[in-house]
Amino acid sequence: MQLQELASLLAVSRLVGDGTTEFTGVETDSRKAGPGSLFLCIPGFVSDGHDYAAQAVKQGAVALVTERELQLGVPELIVKNARHAMAAIASHYYGYPSRELKLIGVTGTNGKTTTTYLLEKILSDAGFQTGLMGNIHVKIGSDYIENQATNTQESLALQRILRKMADIGTDYCIMEVSSHGLDLGRVKGCSFRTGVFTNLTQDHLDYHGTMERYHAAKGMLFSRLGNDYTPDPAGRRYAVLNADEPASEEFGKLTAAEVITYGIDNPAADVRAESIVMSAQGTTFRCVTFRGTAELTMKLVGRFNVYNALGAIAAALAEDIPLEGILDSLSQVHSVEGRMEIVDAGQDFLVLVDYAHTPDGLENALSTIRQFAEGDVICVFGCGGDRDRAKRPLMGGVTAKYSDYLLVTSDNPRTENPEQILRDIVPGIEAAGFDPGRYTLSVDRKQAITEAIRRAKPKDIVLIAGKGHETYQDIMGVKHPFDDRRVAEEAIRGR
Numbered sequence: 001m002q003l004q005e006l007a008s009l010l011a012v013s014r015l016v017g018d019g020t021t022e023f024t025g026v027e028t029d030s031r032k033a034g035p036g037s038l039f040l041c042i043p044g045f046v047s048d049g050h051d052y053a054a055q056a057v058k059q060g061a062v063a064l065v066t067e068r069e070l071q072l073g074v075p076e077l078i079v080k081n082a083r084h085a086m087a088a089i090a091s092h093y094y095g096y097p098s099r100e101l102k103l104i105g106v107t108g109t110n111g112k113t114t115t116t117y118l119l120e121k122i123l124s125d126a127g128f129q130t131g132l133m134g135n136i137h138v139k140i141g142s143d144y145i146e147n148q149a150t151n152t153q154e155s156l157a158l159q160r161i162l163r164k165m166a167d168i169g170t171d172y173c174i175m176e177v178s179s180h181g182l183d184l185g186r187v188k189g190c191s192f193r194t195g196v197f198t199n200l201t202q203d204h205l206d207y208h209g210t211m212e213r214y215h216a217a218k219g220m221l222f223s224r225l226g227n228d229y230t231p232d233p234a235g236r237r238y239a240v241l242n243a244d245e246p247a248s249e250e251f252g253k254l255t256a257a258e259v260i261t262y263g264i265d266n267p268a269a270d271v272r273a274e275s276i277v278m279s280a281q282g283t284t285f286r287c288v289t290f291r292g293t294a295e296l297t298m299k300l301v302g303r304f305n306v307y308n309a310l311g312a313i314a315a316a317l318a319e320d321i322p323l324e325g326i327l328d329s330l331s332q333v334h335s336v337e338g339r340m341e342i343v344d345a346g347q348d349f350l351v352l353v354d355y356a357h358t359p360d361g362l363e364n365a366l367s368t369i370r371q372f373a374e375g376d377v378i379c380v381f382g383c384g385g386d387r388d389r390a391k392r393p394l395m396g397g398v399t400a401k402y403s404d405y406l407l408v409t410s411d412n413p414r415t416e417n418p419e420q421i422l423r424d425i426v427p428g429i430e431a432a433g434f435d436p437g438r439y440t441l442s443v444d445r446k447q448a449i450t451e452a453i454r455r456a457k458p459k460d461i462v463l464i465a466g467k468g469h470e471t472y473q474d475i476m477g478v479k480h481p482f483d484d485r486r487v488a489e490e491a492i493r494g495r
């Protein structure tokens with residue numbers, strides 16, 4: 001492709017040098033920029049891509065997209081906003097792949113991974129070729145690539161993945177859309193078929209600053225849904241909204257897409273769960289929809305998973321998948337990796353690994369466990385570093401409310417002092433009036449898990465929260481191998 005072709009994408013841009021310069025690849029990371037590539041200079045949070053342009057040119061980059069003239073001996077396309085330009089360029093370079101498949105985005109504070117997983121199962125069981133993008137892995141055809149990057153990829157990586165999916169004839173791509181992804185324009189250029197909203201509770205205030213701005217970021221997914229009322233079913237757009245969530249009303253107004261709602265409490269929801277019966281083995285409910293009513297028995301536990309199932313059902317019904325088929329698929333799901341996952345090494349108490357890492361996630365996980373607990377509830381948890389600090393005491397308060405014993409430990413401290421993160425959690429535990437003799441603080445997560453398991457008596461439940469499927473612990477930028485499930489198994493065997 002020639003550089004001048006990209007200049008035509010943006011009205012406010014300026015070409016310096018030979019516009020006919022051909023490039024054969026696009027990169028934002030100088031370390032990967034090879035001969036013949038176009039290097040995009042992105043100003044980041046830690047460093048500025050412009051500072052790496054010279055390195056990229058040295059490695060063979062033949063042209064640059066920049067926000068200021070760099071004069072490095074190669075042609076430059078100077079743009080106002082490199083991040084926005086990246087999204088436009090990525091979409092163009094990869095040939096607008098989201099137009100060649102049906103893209104379903106799931107956003108919300110909690111439940112994105114679970115909902116995408118359920119929807120992918122339903123659609124693939126219905127005979128469609130599916131792709132998946134989320135923070136456990138990226139699935140392209142039958143290839144699974146573990147996702148070590150962000151939940152929602154940068155636009156360049158995202159469009160590249162969508163191109164691969166489109167090329168192998170993928171019918172549906174189901175992806176998690178994070179608030180960072182929306183705010184940083186990572187999904188600009190994505191033509192979404194459907195947006196699904198799960199819920200909005202506190203998280204990521206370090207990034208968004210206020211709940212209002214966090215709310216507004218989530219709303220972007222819905223304001224983006226098509227404005228072009230195509231009568232052809234293939235061109236229709238749907239906003240699948242949780243009718244029990246206050247934010248849904250506004251998201252419904254933001255979108256031109258057809259709104260389909262789901263819920264438990266709101267009787268006006270288009271897809272509802274009635275007569276819910278929950279147990280430690282699973283959940284049964286009557287599913288009342290605009291395409292009939294049927295009963296579902298699923299192995300997923302907790303009221304929050306009823307919501308996740310309803311969101312998936314509503315989105316699948318919009319795709320004309322028969323209700324019986326949908327419920328049949330859901331009844332087969334055992335658990336989603338790292339979400340209320342049982343660790344069984346033959347012990348006489350229950351050990352669960354769950355990804356709850358927000359106050360609401362913990363409230364859901366623990367209140368569900370409390371309903372079934374016959375013995376004590378022992379909870380191991382921590383809070384991630386370089387993330388929302390305001391949620392730390394709240395997480396302390398929630399765990400104190402539902403647990404009999406707490407082991408407060410490190411999650412991913414990242415670049416923060418692990419001891420300080422623990423100190424930020426404690427005021428919430430104290431404010432809840434929790435007995436100081438019933439909690440311990442230790443930055444060593446392995447030790448905390450081992451101690452929790454040593455303490456467990458028959459019929460107790462140990463919840464190890466926060467890291468779910470993660471197979472590493474990020475300490476000062478170094479990812480040390482760590483898997484809560486393996487550590488728990490070892491501790492059980494070592495008892």
Ligand SMILES: CC(=O)N[C@H]1[C@@H](OP(=O)(O)OP(=O)(O)OC[C@H]2O[C@@H](n3ccc(=O)[nH]c3=O)[C@H](O)[C@@H]2O)O[C@H](CO)[C@@H](O)[C@@H]1O[C@H](C)C(=O)N[C@@H](C)C(=O)N[C@H](CCC(=O)O)C(=O)O
Nearest residue numbers: 028029030042044045046047049052150151152154178180
């Ligand atoms: C705050 C944030 O979103 N940061 C993301 C951002 O990093 P950054 O802006 O700091 O990038 P940077 O390191 O300063 O580099 C700037 C530019 O210089 C380039 N560079 C850098 C070094 C070099 O040697 N050569 C070079 O060319 C980089 O490739 C980049 O283009 O761009 C990086 C590259 O795409 C991301 O990996 C990184 O995500 C980090 C890992 C992150 O922690 N993100 C979190 C906050 C996040 O996005 N989370 C959401 C929320 C999940 C949820 O809902 O719970 C998610 O979607 O995952």
Ligand SMILES: Nc1ncnc2c1ncn2[C@@H]1O[C@H](COP(=O)(O)OP(=O)(O)OP(=O)(O)O)[C@@H](O)[C@H]1O
Nearest residue numbers: 109110111112113114304339354355356361364365
């Ligand atoms: N609908 C829901 N409402 C509230 N809590 C939920 C819901 N679904 C799951 N959870 C809790 O939140 C945790 C994370 O769930 P899941 O991974 O599906 O969310 P996510 O939105 O993908 O999270 P992330 O933003 O980190 O990608 C689960 O382990 C569970 O404890």
Ligand SMILES: N[C@H](CCC[C@H](N)C(=O)O)C(=O)O
Nearest residue numbers: 357383384387411412466467
């Ligand atoms: N997508 C979330 C994951 C948090 C997982 C938890 N283990 C932590 O490190 O805080 C985030 O980036 O905030």
Ligand SMILES: [Mg+2]
Nearest residue numbers: 112113135176
């Ligand atoms: Mg997720």
